[in-house]
Amino acid sequence: MTASLERTGHCLCGAVRFTATLNKPEVGACHCAMCRRWASAPFMAIDCADLSFEDEDHVRRFRSSDWAERGFCDRCGSALFYHIIGGDNYQMAAGLLDDQTGLAFTHQVFIDKKPDHYAFAQETSNLTEAQIYDMYAPPGTEPIPDETK
Numbered sequence: 001m002t003a004s005l006e007r008t009g010h011c012l013c014g015a016v017r018f019t020a021t022l023n024k025p026e027v028g029a030c031h032c033a034m035c036r037r038w039a040s041a042p043f044m045a046i047d048c049a050d051l052s053f054e055d056e057d058h059v060r061r062f063r064s065s066d067w068a069e070r071g072f073c074d075r076c077g078s079a080l081f082y083h084i085i086g087g088d089n090y091q092m093a094a095g096l097l098d099d100q101t102g103l104a105f106t107h108q109v110f111i112d113k114k115p116d117h118y119a120f121a122q123e124t125s126n127l128t129e130a131q132i133y134d135m136y137a138p139p140g141t142e143p144i145p146d147e148t149k
Contacts, residue, residue, distance in 0.1 A: 011073040015058040018053045018054065021049050021050040024047065026047070026107065028044075032144075035110075038070060045081075109126075
């Protein structure tokens with residue numbers, strides 16, 4: 001693991017602790033309806049590899065679609081990660097990191113699903129729902145209906 005990009009983190013109650021390597025020191029926001037419902041806001045995440053939990057006893061996984069799962073702590077409910085099934089990387093909740101120095105907010109996904117009641121001041125790269133589905137969804141996958149609009 002690259003020492004400068006290796007980070008530790010934990011959930012709100014401390015039952016879930018992990019070490020991971022940041023693929024880049026960049027935070028992104030997901031505005032899809034599922035992330036907003038799950039996190040009650042956009043899901044602020046950082047792409048990580050080499051994820052290792054000290055103890056997975058309190059990590060629960062929820063299959064949120066045909067191609068992805070979300071993780072949470074079963075004690076405190078903290079959102080932990082978004083993970084594409086079969087992939088090696090995890091989108092870890094950025095707020096869980098013990099050391100958040102040197103991170104930059106660089107991108108937003110499902111930007112066309114962002115509600116009007118909030119906006120970020122930073123200039124970021126932005127991808128729409130269609131662009132994300134083209135990049136990651138298995139062929140023939142239909143977008144999940146946005147029941148919040």
